[in-house]
Amino acid sequence: MFISTNNKKIKFSFKDAVTKGMPADNGLFMPEEIKPLGEKFWQQLNQMNFAEIALAIISNLIDDEIPRDELKKIVEETFNFDAPLVELSEDTFVLELFHGPTFAFKDFGARFMASALNYFNETSKKKITVLAATSGDTGSAVAHSFLGSKYVDVVLLYPSGKVSKIQEQQLTTLGQNITALEIEGTFDDCQKLVKTAFVDDELNKTMSLSSANSINIARLIPQSLYYVYAYSKFNRAEIIFSVPSGNLGNLTGGLIAKKLGLPVKIFIAANNRNNVFEQFVNTGEYLPRASIKTISNAMDVGDPSNIKRILHLYESNHQKIKDDICAYSFGDDEILEAIRNVAKSYNYIFDPHTACGFLALQKYLSVNKTANAIKIILSTAHPAKFLDVFDEKLKEKIETPVQLKETLRLEKTSIKMSSDYFDFKNYLLSKKLS
Numbered sequence: 001m002f003i004s005t006n007n008k009k010i011k012f013s014f015k016d017a018v019t020k021g022m023p024a025d026n027g028l029f030m031p032e033e034i035k036p037l038g039e040k041f042w043q044q045l046n047q048m049n050f051a052e053i054a055l056a057i058i059s060n061l062i063d064d065e066i067p068r069d070e071l072k073k074i075v076e077e078t079f080n081f082d083a084p085l086v087e088l089s090e091d092t093f094v095l096e097l098f099h100g101p102t103f104a105f106k107d108f109g110a111r112f113m114a115s116a117l118n119y120f121n122e123t124s125k126k127k128i129t130v131l132a133a134t135s136g137d138t139g140s141a142v143a144h145s146f147l148g149s150k151y152v153d154v155v156l157l158y159p160s161g162k163v164s165k166i167q168e169q170q171l172t173t174l175g176q177n178i179t180a181l182e183i184e185g186t187f188d189d190c191q192k193l194v195k196t197a198f199v200d201d202e203l204n205k206t207m208s209l210s211s212a213n214s215i216n217i218a219r220l221i222p223q224s225l226y227y228v229y230a231y232s233k234f235n236r237a238e239i240i241f242s243v244p245s246g247n248l249g250n251l252t253g254g255l256i257a258k259k260l261g262l263p264v265k266i267f268i269a270a271n272n273r274n275n276v277f278e279q280f281v282n283t284g285e286y287l288p289r290a291s292i293k294t295i296s297n298a299m300d301v302g303d304p305s306n307i308k309r310i311l312h313l314y315e316s317n318h319q320k321i322k323d324d325i326c327a328y329s330f331g332d333d334e335i336l337e338a339i340r341n342v343a344k345s346y347n348y349i350f351d352p353h354t355a356c357g358f359l360a361l362q363k364y365l366s367v368n369k370t371a372n373a374i375k376i377i378l379s380t381a382h383p384a385k386f387l388d389v390f391d392e393k394l395k396e397k398i399e400t401p402v403q404l405k406e407t408l409r410l411e412k413t414s415i416k417m418s419s420d421y422f423d424f425k426n427y428l429l430s431k432k433l434s
């Protein structure tokens with residue numbers, strides 16, 4: 001069962017937690033209990049593939065609420081892409097999580113959330129409209145996941161002129177049940193439109209709205225899988241993960257994996273200049289603030305939602321958090337320099353988010369003994385998604401995947417709209433009639 005981080009007494013089914021998205025008390029959904037995986041699981045781990053690991057972990061976390069044979073089908077369809085470990089230097093590996101359809105690690109979470117919502121909707125045969133405000137990566141991962149779904153319409157809202165060229169193409173070229181609204185405003189305006197729609201009684205009477213935001217528990221659960229999967233490739237007692245962090249979903253996935261029994265020596269959280277979490281780890285004080293724009297834009301978060309889940313997992317014990325997590329932060333210049341240095345020394349090109357994870361690992365290693373540990377940097381996006389930040393020399397070295405190149409050739413279709421709520425509402429109501 002699931003509970004809210006604000007109230008452990010009321011229990012929710014997985015279905016409730018996924019379809020509601022967020023509990024009414026303003027907390028976040030978490031599994032009521034995270035039971036460690038049994039001895040047998042860990043013994044057999046090195047013979048298991050990704051889908052088998054996914055099946056074991058997810059059925060444990062959702063108490064078999066989806067029958068095993070159904071869940072097996074879901075995980076095989078959802079995680080149908082690879083997560084290769086690339087060796088950078090001795091005992092140091094890059095876990096490439098960007099081989100899904102939109103070339104960022106958000107595919108893991110978004111695809112599973114879509115599969116879970118589709119599964120629960122198919123039994124109720126109710127048509128729902130998913131609203132998603134996006135600053136870039138999330139929207140396309142969500143849209144891709146629902147593409148062609150019979151019971152789901154997706155309406156994406158993105159700020160006109162404020163996403164990268166390739167991100168805009170990914171948002172506006174899908175067609176079918178996906179509509180992209182190009183809002184004349186900022187990401188915050190887009191988010192406000194969505195939030196207003198959710199509390200609009202008139203609208204909610206005529207259509208069934210669902211949110212696909214990053215706080216949905218179905219987006220979080222899959223983010224624990226690849227930690228265990230990476231570990232399965234080594235026969236080693238100690239492992240260190242460096243995690244490029246913004247809203248802290250990826251890191252929270254790792255902490256859940258640890259609760260499941262994964263022997264992690266330390267998690268390293270890598271922040272860019274938006275370092276609210278680094279400061280929290282170091283001082284115990286959580287002081288959210290407005291985000292600032294950096295070249296690792298998916299980590300530009302000033303008030304990370306998943307801090308609530310981390311506090312919940314550690315019963316707000318700051319010392320225990322510090323025992324498990326270190327945090328560091330870096331500026332754009334350091335990140336760019338790291339990208340250039342790694343390209344030169346290892347002939348490997350990081351995107352700006354992953355480069356931040358690399359720097360954090362280096363910083364940790366400069367002051368800690370780690371003789372026997374395997375070090376893994378989670379790579380969160382393909383560098384070709386962020387071409388604008390690279391100089392010409394590096395750009396030439398980056399091979400843009402065929403699918404991304406094709407996306408660039410497709411014709412963009414978007415509906416331009418003001419950030420006025422009544423325009424948005426009228427659009428949704430007219431869509432309902434058509």
Ligand SMILES: *Cc1c(COP(=O)(O)O)cnc(C)c1O
Pocket residue numbers: 104105106137244245246247248249250251298299353354380381
């Ligand atoms: C979302 C994102 C992150 C940050 O992950 P969180 O779970 O929000 O901490 C890092 N890198 C990329 C490329 C992302 O899209």
